[in-house]
Amino acid sequence: MRIAAANGIAQSNGIAPDLRLADARALVPGLKVVEADPAGDARALASLAAWCERYTPWTAVEGTDGIVCDVTGCAHLCGGEAALVAEVTARLAGLGYAARAGLADTPGAAWAAARFLDGAEIIAPGGARAALAALPVAALRLTADTIPRLERVGLGRIGDLIDLPRAPLAARFGAHLIERLDQALGRAAEPVSPRRPAPRWRTRLAFPEPVGRAEDIVAATRRLVERLCTRLGATSRGARRIELALYLVDGARRACAIGTSRPVREPDHLMRLFAEPLAELEAGFGVELMVLSVLRTEPQAPAQLAIPGAHPTTGNRELEAVLGLLIDRLDGRLGSANVTRFAVRESHLPERAAAAVPALAPRAAAAIWPQGPGRPLRLFERPQPVEAVAPMPDGPPVLFRWRHTVHRVRRAEGPERIAPEWWREDARGAASRDYYRLEDSHGRRYWLYRDGLYQPHRPQARPPRWFVHGIFA
Amino acid sequence: MLPMLDVPIRLHPKRKAALLDTLRARIGAIEQRGPTIGDVLPLGVEEIDAALPWGGLPLGGLHEVVGGNDGAAAGFCAMVLGRLSAKGEDGGRGVALWCLGPALSEAGDLYGPGLAACGLDPDRLIVARARRETDVLWAMEEGLRCVRLAAVLGETRADLTASRRLQLAAETTRTTAFLLRRGRAGAGPTTALTRWRLTSAPSVSGYRVRWRAELMRCRGGRHGEWTIEWNDETGDLSVVSGLRDGPAVPWRAGVAH
Numbered sequence: 001m002r003i004a005a006a007n008g009i010a011q012s013n014g015i016a017p018d019l020r021l022a023d024a025r026a027l028v029p030g031l032k033v034v035e036a037d038p039a040g041d042a043r044a045l046a047s048l049a050a051w052c053e054r055y056t057p058w059t060a061v062e063g064t065d066g067i068v069c070d071v072t073g074c075a076h077l078c079g080g081e082a083a084l085v086a087e088v089t090a091r092l093a094g095l096g097y098a099a100r101a102g103l104a105d106t107p108g109a110a111w112a113a114a115r116f117l118d119g120a121e122i123i124a125p126g127g128a129r130a131a132l133a134a135l136p137v138a139a140l141r142l143t144a145d146t147i148p149r150l151e152r153v154g155l156g157r158i159g160d161l162i163d164l165p166r167a168p169l170a171a172r173f174g175a176h177l178i179e180r181l182d183q184a185l186g187r188a189a190e191p192v193s194p195r196r197p198a199p200r201w202r203t204r205l206a207f208p209e210p211v212g213r214a215e216d217i218v219a220a221t222r223r224l225v226e227r228l229c230t231r232l233g234a235t236s237r238g239a240r241r242i243e244l245a246l247y248l249v250d251g252a253r254r255a256c257a258i259g260t261s262r263p264v265r266e267p268d269h270l271m272r273l274f275a276e277p278l279a280e281l282e283a284g285f286g287v288e289l290m291v292l293s294v295l296r297t298e299p300q301a302p303a304q305l306a307i308p309g310a311h312p313t314t315g316n317r318e319l320e321a322v323l324g325l326l327i328d329r330l331d332g333r334l335g336s337a338n339v340t341r342f343a344v345r346e347s348h349l350p351e352r353a354a355a356a357v358p359a360l361a362p363r364a365a366a367a368i369w370p371q372g373p374g375r376p377l378r379l380f381e382r383p384q385p386v387e388a389v390a391p392m393p394d395g396p397p398v399l400f401r402w403r404h405t406v407h408r409v410r411r412a413e414g415p416e417r418i419a420p421e422w423w424r425e426d427a428r429g430a431a432s433r434d435y436y437r438l439e440d441s442h443g444r445r446y447w448l449y450r451d452g453l454y455q456p457h458r459p460q461a462r463p464p465r466w467f468v469h470g471i472f473a
Numbered sequence: 474m475l476p477m478l479d480v481p482i483r484l485h486p487k488r489k490a491a492l493l494d495t496l497r498a499r500i501g502a503i504e505q506r507g508p509t510i511g512d513v514l515p516l517g518v519e520e521i522d523a524a525l526p527w528g529g530l531p532l533g534g535l536h537e538v539v540g541g542n543d544g545a546a547a548g549f550c551a552m553v554l555g556r557l558s559a560k561g562e563d564g565g566r567g568v569a570l571w572c573l574g575p576a577l578s579e580a581g582d583l584y585g586p587g588l589a590a591c592g593l594d595p596d597r598l599i600v601a602r603a604r605r606e607t608d609v610l611w612a613m614e615e616g617l618r619c620v621r622l623a624a625v626l627g628e629t630r631a632d633l634t635a636s637r638r639l640q641l642a643a644e645t646t647r648t649t650a651f652l653l654r655r656g657r658a659g660a661g662p663t664t665a666l667t668r669w670r671l672t673s674a675p676s677v678s679g680y681r682v683r684w685r686a687e688l689m690r691c692r693g694g695r696h697g698e699w700t701i702e703w704n705d706e707t708g709d710l711s712v713v714s715g716l717r718d719g720p721a722v723p724w725r726a727g728v729a730h
Contacts, residue, residue, distance in 0.1 A: 333611065353585070403542075439676060442543075443543075443672075443674040473545065473703075
């Protein structure tokens with residue numbers, strides 16, 4: 001068992017990482033040891049990275065103890081780069097972490113500044129070369145075996161490497177060294193891959209004092225949503241997916257998202273969709289920052305507002321808007337696959353003749369429903385097997401037993417033969433069905449079918465089975 | 474101005490009838506904010522319409538329909554929903570919402586062509602399938618608050634509190650709500666305007682569908698029971714009288730037309 005990390009006092013007593021535990025205990029008898037939890041550390045780091053998303057959405061975890069953020073264009077929100085770095089360090093210290101920050105115009109230089117630069121944390125644009133020259137080669141994020149090889153040859157500082165010819169360096173120490181050098185100096189690009197896809201547009205609202213009451217959170221959400229809708233209106237787009245993130249004072253982050261089936265930019269509609277998810281979010285110790293991000297938008301044509309007092313239009317658009325809100329709310333709770341309308345399909349098979357489509361999907365005008373022989377009001381998705389007694393070869397059943405009840409048939413209509421669709425691949429081996437409309441002695445009407453034909457001349461064939469497929473009104 | 478009633482007065486019958494109507498309306502207004510006279514869907518059957526104090530099914534309220542294991546109750550509801558949605562224009566109340574509960578393998582899912590055969594245009598129906606019973610009631614309330622629906626139907630049972638909520642929501646937005654359930658009828662108190670029980674009845678010729686409709690509870694009305702026949706070509710209901718109910722036709726194999 002080896003030491004993974006040691007705090008300042010332990011290090012001053014000679015405990016260093018990678019020392020054996022027995023040796024460490026020998027050095028310092030009263031050593032306090034805690035078992036390392038790499039998974040827990042990774043989770044904590046991920047939640048810290050989520051916390052850092054309050055400054056910029058381009059945040060990623062780096063290694064096991066670092067976070068990289070691309071703050072291009074975000075520094076002015078905190079009053080400048082120096083103020084941003086100071087605020088981040090102070091807040092992280094407030095959360096209980098000892099953090100060192102570095103700001104530069106390349107990720108490589110920033111990494112080096114954070115870990116190796118004492119004093120100035122910010123490298124001015126274009127000053128990477130000068131600032132990095134004095135740092136050891138370990139500041140270049142090289143592999144563990146390259147660094148001693150460089151030091152053995154006498155190349156201990158980055159400044160020694162910059163001016164050397166590149167081809168022999170690459171041949172001797174690998175192309176990775178050249179790549180890291182170029183990335184640090186800005187000659188090669190190294191984009192930051194954010195943890196989650198960056199939204200198109202986001203707005204934030206910071207509170208001078210933590211906010212805990214539900215009504216205040218709802219009011220703040222409303223303000224953010226109105227800002228968003230104004231912006232969407234200016235660009236003729238509607239929102240399809242919006243996420244709201246609450247940053248609490250203890251460093252936690254809570255988020256909820258809403259989706260719509262059509263582009264929307266009415267604040268009332270969006271607020272009604274937010275009502276339920278917001279009610280489930282817990283404010284905890286208080287919310288200090290709220291960020292509203294739009295993850296997906298679609299073009300939405302500008303709508304003609306009605307002039308008050310003028311004659312009303314057909315109201316179709318208004319109907320769609322109101323229905324759209326209802327369907328969005330139903331979708332949010334039941335799932336969009338469960339809010340459907342019927343659409344006609346070209347198929348003889350009853351289970352394929354009508355399909356469920358999402359409720360607001362565009363439909364062909366005036367679908368024509370088949371007017372053929374009666375179809376039941378209710379259809380079982382999986383036909384239920386019954387035991388039926390019927391005269392051969394294709395007479396309707398005389399009685400049948402279903403769900404432990406015997407039904408004596410008084411009237412029957414049929415058979416209606418529906419053959420399987422031979423052109424479909426999954427119809428291989430399916431038998432044709434003979435459907436009968438049956439009415440029993442109580443007046444209940446059923447739709448039964450026989451799967452296959454009676455084949456008395458082939459006694460070894462399996463006898464066909466009977467199923468209930470639907471119930472009539 | 475009502476006359477003082479401590480002295481017996483002879484009133485003309487017409488004036489008496491008008492007086493009684495006025496009194497009834499005033500009492501109705503004091504009791505509940507009920508649907509105004511005029512928002513009524515007549516069922517087209519004189520006996521049933523006469524038994525209902527409004528002259529038909531009152532809109533803007535909650536109705537309960539109880540059925541057995543067959544499709545009679547669902548068919549009746551589909552027919553009523555079809556009439557309500559056909560009444561609305563395209564921009565107005567022309568769409569209905571049907572909320573199904575989790576027990577689809579027991580009762581079966583709705584089928585588009587079958588709905589069309591019952592008089593409900595499937596293009597004017599939104600179907601919501603919920604995985605829990607509470608979600609069905611929630612979906613019904615959402616639909617009622619939407620204001621623009623012709624009718625909302627939920628296949629679930631509701632206790633007194635839930636039915637009161639639905640009734641209030643229906644009254645506020647003037648949308649008609651239906652609760653469709655299977656099982657024991659007459660169970661529990663309810664604030665619904667009417668409660669029906671629909672079961673299948675044997676048909677005579679096999680072409681026309683017959684139901685046994687029982688008006689179990691009606692606010693301000695009386696109990697009634699009828700055997701009705703439904704003509705799916707014209708969409709009309711009619712009451713079957715004893716004379717037309719001939720002797721049972723003996724069963725014959727494979728009657729096809």
